[in-house]
Amino acid sequence: MASDADPVQDFCIPNTNFTHTRTSHFHILPCKNTAEVTPEDFIFTGIKSPGNFTDMGFAGISVTSNTFPGLNTLGMSFARADLKKGGVNVPHIHPRATEVAYVVKGSVYSGFVDSANRVFAKVIEEGEVMVYPRGLMHFQMNVGKSTATIVGSFNSQNPGIQRIPNALFGSGARDELLEKAFGMTPRQVSTIRRKFLPRK
Known part of the structure; x- marks a missing residue:
């Protein structure tokens, strides 16, 4: 089984000029007219460095697909x-x-x-x-x-990512839970939590 649904067309470059109406509940942009699609839509240079x-x-x-529209609907x-x-x-x-x-x-x-x-x-x-x-x-x-x-x-x-240290110590889970789960003292939990607090 594929992780994403199979595409029903060759490609779908999102039309970023499309504006949603107030009654629209869709979060997916419609495709550009294929006559407006260019080779640049299928090239990404953002990982050179x-x-x-x-x-x-x-x-x-x-x-x-948020950063490279050519990936849209390709799974x-x-x-x-x-x-x-x-x-x-x-x-x-x-x-x-x-x-x-x-x-x-x-x-x-x-x-x-x-x-x-x-x-x-x-x-x-x-x-x-x-x-x-x-x-x-x-x-x-x-x-x-x-x-x-x-x-x-x-x-x-859209594979998603959940980093385990951030999920446990940066999420707001109760200290008592972390202390019991890892056999840690309150001070140890507090020390680790500080690493995941937003920097000011």
């Missing part, structure tokens, strides 16, 4: 991830997509955890590919001596 690096040494650029999206030496793409899930990750350069400790809590992980090198099944928690860590680059592809135009 890394994005902005986080404190974890990770820079990610997500490319969906796919992709991302560029760069990891500084020792950088981590924290454990996370994509609830609506399977991901295939291709190592463009570097050495990356990469893996996922299945629903029986078995970890499937190893170091993958430049030119190698790993797949992360839909909805399973997965991660990457640069174990090489220089910046690593990965390109990921998803079988959904």
